[in-house]
Amino acid sequence: MxxxxxxxxxxxxxxxxxxxxxxxxxxxxxxxxxxxxxxxxxxxxxxxxxxxxxxxxxxxxxxxxxxxxxxxxxxxxxxxxxxxxxxxxxxxxxxxxxxxxxxxxxxxxxxxxxxxxxxxxxxxxxxIDSIIRAADIQLDREQCRVTRGKKQIALGPTEYRLLEFFMQNPGRVFSREQILDGVWGREAYVDERTVDVHVGRLRKAINFGAKSDPIRTVRGFGYSFSEKQFLRHDGDQY
Known part of the structure; x- marks a missing residue:
């Protein structure tokens, strides 16, 4: 990213x-x-x-x-x-x-x-850094590799870019439109519902076997990535 x-x-x-x-x-x-x-x-x-x-x-x-x-x-x-x-x-x-x-x-x-x-x-x-860390998740840009704890996470290209976007901006709340601009680019003609699909895939991959979900759903607006707050696996804010 x-x-x-x-x-x-x-x-x-x-x-x-x-x-x-x-x-x-x-x-x-x-x-x-x-x-x-x-x-x-x-x-x-x-x-x-x-x-x-x-x-x-x-x-x-x-x-x-x-x-x-x-x-x-x-x-x-x-x-x-x-x-x-x-x-x-x-x-x-x-x-x-x-x-x-x-x-x-x-x-x-x-x-x-x-x-x-x-x-x-x-x-x-x-x-700038080649390795980004947030809580127990690590993203290695040089090797395009993601791990959570000691477990390597397999991500598709879009889910990888989405996670990188979130990890670069921890704590910020993004609308679906802002996520589309940041991950797909301004010139991409993609439906906003596509964001929900890929966030769901990303959650499924990074939360497998984990106790917490770092992706927070902000109802009526979009999503946020929290490296400090422990969330339920449905990702809802509480």
Missing amino acids: AARILVVEDDESLGLLLQYNLEAEGYAVEIATRAEDADPMLRDCRPDLVLLDWMLPGFSGIEFCRRLRARPETKALPIIIVTARGEENDRVRGLSTGADDYIVKPFSVPELLVRVRSLLRRANPAL
């Missing part, structure tokens, strides 16, 4: 350069040329990191950063400001507004990639 990066950049050639290099590193990349266009993209499916230009048409990247920090759902979203404004007072202003890092144009692409990876590792190690 690739980390999702939203690039907000009105310079088309630079946006394509960033997209090419980030995708070459294995990230899933979306591009917006205005903050007004990026806002609904963030609401539909929150990325793991935002690369944000300061000088944007409409309201500026600094103002957009301030708005994101004011919202509970994006308060901790990793943000890197990318700008031609390199004076010390500009850096101070950008960081004090809430950006996690600040890169001045023209910049070194390898340096930017290192900063992206470093920030992702600090914010959510599960996006």
